[in-house]
Amino acid sequence: MLNMGYGQFSFLLFVCFCQFSFSSSIPHLCRKDQSSALLKFKKTLTVDPSLVLCNFYYYTSSWNMSIDCCSWDGVICDEMTGYVIELDLSCNSLVGKIDSISSLFQLSHLERLDLSENNFSSSHISPEFGKFSSLTHLDLSWADFSGQIPSEISHLSKLQSLVLSTSYSTVQRLAAHDFRLLLQNLTLLRVLDLTGVSISSTIPLNFSSHFTMLVLEQSELYGVIPESIFHLPKLKMLDLSSNYQLSGYFPKTKWNSSASLIHLNLLGVNISGNLPESLGYLTSLNTLFLALCNIWGPIPESLSNLTHIEYLFLAGNFLNGTIPSSIFSLPSLTNLELSNNHFSGQLEDIKSNSLLSIDLGYNQLQGHLPKSIQNLVNVTNLDLSFNNFSGSVDVSFFLDLKHLSSLGLSYNSISFTNENKVNFTLPESLVYLHHFQSLETIDLRSNSLQGSLPIPPNTTRFFFISENNLSGEIPSSICNLTSLGMLDLARNNLKGAILQCLGNISSLRVLDMHHNSLTGTLPTTFRFGSSLRSLNLHGNKLEGKVPQSLSNYKELQVLDLGHNHLNDTFPMWLGTLPKLQVLSLRSNELHGSIRTPMIENIFPNLRMLDLSSNAFTENLPTGLFQHLKSMRTIDQTMNAPRYEGADGYYQDSVAVVSKGFECEIVRILYLYTVIDLSSNKFGGQIPSIMGELIAVHILNISHNGLKGHIPPSLGSLSLVESLDLSSNHLVGEIPAQFASLTSLEVFNLSYNHLEGCIPQGNQFQTFENNSYEGNDGLCGLPLSKGCGNDSVSETNDTVSGLDDEESNSEFLNDFWKGALMGYGSGLCIGLSIIYFMISTGKPMWLARIIVELEHKIMMGRRKKQRRQRNYRKRNNQL
Incomplete structure (x- = not known):
């Protein structure tokens, strides 16, 4: 300070004086009744840090009377009136009950309310929510509300976004009459998400032309999808998945919404027909889920127009013919799921560099594996199991796939060679696995593998190599796989004693070595702990x-x-x-x-x-x-x-x-x-x-x-x-x-x-x-x-x-x-x-695929829900 020039010092004093005068002259913007209502609401709730999903900082911790409530985290006020108009407490690990006398309903000027991803499991959605007459955005999703959704929600005539999606552990119901009333009265609605809400109704014919997002996943809908849905002009996301009594058909001509549609998910809906050429008009499409839709016939060439597509799921159908080479050239495609169909013929060259996951299992593909697989340097999951691939594959074939974490080649007729004389330490390894340092799942079941048991890298968690012709004793080095969760060596010709050191793998949950020639006694000091x-x-x-x-x-x-x-x-x-x-x-x-x-x-x-x-x-x-x-x-x-x-x-x-x-x-x-x-x-x-x-x-x-x-x-x-x-x-x-x-x-x-x-x-x-x-x-x-x-x-x-x-x-x-x-x-x-x-x-067609897809669907739901939530956040002003 002593070295500071006079001019600089004077300017600093002027700034400090101005700031003090400005701050002391501003009155509290927040009305007292509003701050009081918020604090009363806070007292009815507790924070449970064990529920943390997204926030490690809890908004309500900043709420106290010494600060203007319009400055509290999650609170926005009208600058003219001081009324609270926005309240966002999403994903704040809140636990409690919201009943009809809650002070929350004293915030009568609310325009936006987001209580999503908390735990109000003792609460029903109160009819009092229907009195927020100024509300334009309401999000109560994944907050464990249960019971009947009140018809009063349809009174919120200014609503533009309504998200009531629920977890699969709770039950929410919306009467069929109230569902039709909701769509009839809320004419300004742009976003509607009722995922998991039991509606048990047909889909009404009339929809607001303002819709940008319509999500009715697993809502027990039945009947026929009105074709008018596909022609909503501003629609960006349509999800009617997991409504297994719902049927429908695609427009044969250009869809009105084709220029805007980004996400289309009809998983489990009975489309029962060919994939139409009109899908090629959906040039903005990023995600296409048509698994388990009972569709048949070939993949139309028009899908090559989907240059923005990243996720393409057509699994579990009756699609046939060869897989068009254009599918493997889509420039943005990252996830390709065509398993459990009737595709045949040889696999075309895969030219896309963007692919991260490819699942072509359970088809009738044949011939040699295309050499272009070696160019998939970014792929993490590759499943070609349950096909008719044949021929010899050198152990260096997958050498450059450094990011591969799941490899499925089971139930083919592939044999492995080492013609390139790759230098590795296994006595007679049939698959060169040590280069895949990130490989977690290896599936080589039911092939023609011979020789000693190959040992995968230490990162492997799931190792399936049953139904081959492996022989010799089990190498003790397999006990170094300390992350191993499942080891399936069944139906080989392995001999010798069961390794005592297998008991040291504490993560092992499944050990399957049935139908081999193992001898000796069962180890008496297994230490699998509680995992097996x-x-x-x-x-x-x-x-x-x-x-x-x-x-x-x-x-x-x-x-x-x-x-x-x-x-x-x-x-x-x-x-x-x-x-x-x-x-x-x-x-x-x-x-x-x-x-x-x-x-x-x-x-x-x-x-x-x-x-x-x-x-x-x-x-x-x-x-x-x-x-x-x-x-x-x-x-x-x-x-x-x-x-x-x-x-x-x-x-x-x-x-x-x-x-x-x-x-x-x-x-x-x-x-x-x-x-x-x-x-x-x-x-x-x-x-x-x-x-x-x-x-x-x-x-x-x-x-x-x-x-x-x-x-x-x-x-x-x-x-x-x-x-x-x-x-x-x-x-x-x-x-x-x-x-x-x-x-x-x-x-x-x-x-x-x-x-x-x-x-x-x-x-x-x-x-x-x-x-x-x-x-x-x-x-x-x-x-x-x-x-x-x-x-x-x-x-x-x-x-x-x-x-x-x-x-x-x-x-x-x-x-x-x-x-x-x-x-x-x-x-x-x-x-x-x-x-x-x-x-x-x-139906029998469902039997052959439900085993493989049910787990993928279950594990992917939460990820998709998070993606949808982020999508809503990014597009909240649409």
């Missing part, structure tokens, strides 16, 4: 006991140790695993009686128990049956285990005997409940408590030494589809209650000592002689031996009257045999999906 959810070692040559250390895996859901040489008594301590759903110990050398300890909660969630082909003795385990809670209750919400992050690549598979055939089925846990105790040495009577296991679909206690009568209580198994009591010493009559088992498809009582009349009606009309052979005392249909006054001629008359039903049964039997035996490898891949489609009436 699925362990499948079925079909190896393992010996010894079932290690009690498995009881430490409290997250374990699937345990399959079947078809080994384990020699032990029944490991009842596995019943302490709270989440175990599947336990298969079939075809081992287990022995002794099964005794249940006097403790509660044994096997509380078990749905599949397979102890067949062992040497268990004494009576059937009545005490165990009393504990099987999940088998005693029909739970329609039961889901198969999910493994987040694997992008739907891995599904648990378990070998069972179903419909008389042994097969391996996948995704079965929410469809099948199984008890298989066959081919043991059980004696005594069948306990009547087995009739309380009403959720059972497959019950097999054949090939034992069971005696006595069949308990009538088994007639309560209303869901049972396969019931096998054959090859025992059962006596007496078949319970008449069995005639009520209308789900029964396979029924086997052969080779017992049963007598009396076979029950008639329902499913019993479909069973053939072999269901009853070896029981000389039985009579009645379908046997030629009549009961009482019955005669063969009467029997024949009855049979002739059943021709139609028996032919239907024959068709079903043929279907199941085809489903179970039609795979050369003996696998029944997808059986449970087929069963689900038939039992629910869903």
